Amino acid sequence: xxxxxxxxxxxxxxxxxxxxxxxxxxxxxxxxxxxxxxxxxxxxxxxxxxxxxxxxxxxxxxxxxxxxxxxxxxxxxxxxxxxxxxxxxxxxxxxxxxxxxxxxxxxxxxxxxxxxxxxxxxxxxxxxxxxxxxxxxxxxxxxxxxxxxxxxxxxxxxxxxxxxxxxxxxxxxxxxxxxxxxxxxxxxxxxxxxxxxxxxxxxxxxxxxxxxxxxxxxxxxxxxxxxxxxxxxxxxx
Numbered sequence: 001x002x003x004x005x006x007x008x009x010x011x012x013x014x015x016x017x018x019x020x021x022x023x024x025x026x027x028x029x030x031x032x033x034x035x036x037x038x039x040x041x042x043x044x045x046x047x048x049x050x051x052x053x054x055x056x057x058x059x060x061x062x063x064x065x066x067x068x069x070x071x072x073x074x075x076x077x078x079x080x081x082x083x084x085x086x087x088x089x090x091x092x093x094x095x096x097x098x099x100x101x102x103x104x105x106x107x108x109x110x111x112x113x114x115x116x117x118x119x120x121x122x123x124x125x126x127x128x129x130x131x132x133x134x135x136x137x138x139x140x141x142x143x144x145x146x147x148x149x150x151x152x153x154x155x156x157x158x159x160x161x162x163x164x165x166x167x168x169x170x171x172x173x174x175x176x177x178x179x180x181x182x183x184x185x186x187x188x189x190x191x192x193x194x195x196x197x198x199x200x201x202x203x204x205x206x207x208x209x210x211x212x213x214x215x216x217x218x219x220x221x222x223x224x225x226x227x228x229x230x231x232x233x234x235x236x237x
Contacts, residue, residue, distance in 0.1 A: 004053035013039040015212045026189040028199035028206035036212040037192035046071040080154035084161040086145040090134025101151030118147035139170045159191045
């Protein structure tokens with residue numbers, strides 16, 4: 001994306017954000033609440049329309065503009081998002097939530113295979129396939145939200161705050177699952193996260209957002225850790 005500006009009504013949230021996620025990478029988008037991480041992801045998904053700037057996708061050698069596309073069009077291109085707060089269908093079963101993730105036409109032929117893969121990756125979902133999603137624990141709901149995104153056979157996965165509301169052990173497990181899914185599905189991953197230490201465990205590189213702008217871009221995890229901003233905010237130095 002290049003020089004992206006976006007917001008909600010009169011409230012401006014993103015101020016000229018430029019960043020790149022290359023194929024096969026896991027890129028961490030770091031920052032505390034209110035700095036624009038979720039808005040940026042919602043722009044990519046077509047849920048928020050930028051007022052200025054562009055979002056480009058390179059797919060099989062073709063340059064495709066995502067700016068102005070509907071969420072359905074973005075998903076059809078193979079981009080899936082795991083939103084903060086999960087946004088499951090609480091009165092539907094685990095299995096029904098998963099099958100709804102396969103509505104993308106390109107994913108329908110692989111629905112059964114992907115379902116079995118999700119059950120293998122998250123055995124608790126198989127055990128609770130008939131349980132209402134809203135009655136599950138926070139960690140189980142996060143697993144379901146990620147599995148539902150995988151059901152769409154994505155090529156690019158956006159994950160918004162996967163650690164929110166989870167215990168330290170559950171956070172570590174969730175981050176490991178994201179890395180495993182990336183390898184198995186050959187995914188490109190953009191992960192928005194407040195938890196710096198969790199994110200850098202699997203990130204290739206990252207950006208830090210402050211006040212709706214990119215304050216730091218680290219071309220590697222080591223470069224991020226050497227940043228004065230990271231030392232001040234995250235490492236307590």
